Amino acid sequence: MGFSPKNRSLTKVVLLVSNTVLLLALAVVGLVMAQAFKEKTLHIVKERLESYVEALLPDLEIIEGQLVFPEQLPTPRLNQPGSGMYAEIIAVNEYWHSPSAIGQNLPKAVRVSTNQRLFESPLEYQGERLFRLSQGVEIESEQTSELVTIILTEHAGNFYEELWEFEETLLSWLLGISLFLLVMQWLTMVWATKPLKKLTQDLALLEKGDSLIFSENYPTELMGLTSSLNRLIANERNHLERQRKTLGDLAHSLKTPLAVIQSELGTDESDKDVIQQQLNHMNEIVAYQLKKAAVAGHRTFTQGVPVIDLLDKIIQTLQKIHKNKNISVDTQIAPGAIFYGEKGDLLELLGNLLENAFKWCDQHVKVTIKTLFVEGRQRTGLKINIADDGPGIPENKRLVLLQRGVRGDEKVLGHGIGLSIVSDIVDSYQGQMAISEDEQFKGACFKITLPP
Structure with missing residues (x-):
C-alpha cells in the first residue's frame, strides 16, 4: 500500500x-x-x-x-x-x-x-x-x-x-547529548508549529462563519500569508456584495418600465411607441448593469498589467475618433507602472475618463500616472490624474458624479453612465476618486488612487 x-x-x-x-x-x-x-x-x-x-x-x-x-x-x-x-x-x-x-x-x-x-x-x-x-x-x-x-x-x-573506558564515557555523553537535543528539537518543533495549528483553527472558524478574517497575532513569517488571505477574503466578499447590489439595482430599475408596459397592455388600445420606448430603456438598464457587474475588482492573486501599453492604445483610438479637434495629449507615466487587476477594469477606467476628456476638451489633455508604494506590501498601487482644458465640472455637481449606486436611468449632465462605471471600479479596488479643477488647464481633473 x-x-x-x-x-x-x-x-x-x-x-x-x-x-x-x-x-x-x-x-x-x-x-x-x-x-x-x-x-x-x-x-x-x-x-x-x-x-x-x-x-x-x-x-x-x-x-x-x-x-x-x-x-x-x-x-x-x-x-x-x-x-x-x-x-x-x-x-x-x-x-x-x-x-x-x-x-x-x-x-x-x-x-x-x-x-x-x-x-x-x-x-x-x-x-x-x-x-x-x-x-x-x-x-x-x-x-x-x-x-x-x-x-x-x-x-x-x-x-x-x-581506551575502551574513554570510548564508553564518550558514548554515554553523546547519548545524553543526543537525548537532550532530540527533546529540545521536539519541543522547538511543537512551539514552531503552534502558529500553523492556530492557522488551521482560524480556517475552521472561517468555514463555520464564526470569524470574518484572520487575526493579526501571527509570527512575521506567516504575516504575509495571513494578510494575503485576509485581502482575498475581503475581495471575494466585496465582489459578492457588488453582485447582490447589482441584482438589486437591476430589479429596482426594471420596476418602472415594467409597470408602464403592464399598464399599456392593460388598455384596449396599447401605444406601441410607449412600449418600444420602455423596452429600449430596459435594454439600456440591462446593458449598464451587466457592464457594472463585469467589474472584477481587486484580486489578491493576479498578474500585473503594464499601464503604458494599454494607455497608448486608448489614446491612439480616441485621436482617430476626434481627429478633427487636433487634440494634444501630454502623458507622464512612471517607469514600470503596473496595474494589479483585470485588464478589462483598467480599460474601462482609462477608456471612460479619457473619452470624457477628449469629448469636453478644447485642444489639450494631460495624463499623469505615478507608482504608489505602501510599506509592508510587495505590490505597488497607482495614482492616476486625467485633466483637460474644457469647461470643467461645476463644484456643486462633483459630489453627485461620485455618488455610489448611480443607476442607468440617472443621467448626469454631460457625462452619462461612464463615470458611474469608473466609480464602481475604483470602489471595487478599495480606491478613491476625486474631481477638481486643473491648475494648468482650468478644466476638469479626475484624481484616482488605487492602493496595492
Missing part, C-alpha cells in the same frame, strides 16, 4: 529527517573523537619509545673492534625483570637485551636497515598486545662500523582498557 504525500505530517517528516541527520552527525563526531584520542595516545607511546632509543645510542659504541653495550639505562623499568618494558640490540654476530627481558618470551626480533624506524601497534603475541619500536643505526669507530638494530618493546597493559 503506497504512502500518499497528502497524508504526510510535516512535523513528523521534519523531526525524522533532522533527528536522523543529528544522530548521524553525533555518531561521526564520536568516531572522529575516539580515533583522534587513540592516534594521539599511540603517538605519545611512540614518542616515549623513540626517546628511550635516543637515550641508548650515546652509550652504544665500538671499542678496540668490540661493540660495547650500554650500562646506564634510560628508565628503571629496563632494569626490573618482567616490568613490561624491554630493550634489545641486535648486531651481526652479537645480541644484547636489558635485564628486564630476563626470562621473558619476546617476539622474534627483526633487523631493519640503517635509519629505518618501524613502529608496530599493537603487536599480537601469545594472546598479549605489545608496542614495539625498531630502529636501525650504524655505529662507527675510527677503524670500523657496524649496523645494529635497537628494539624497544612495551606491554600494552591497560592501554586498550583505558
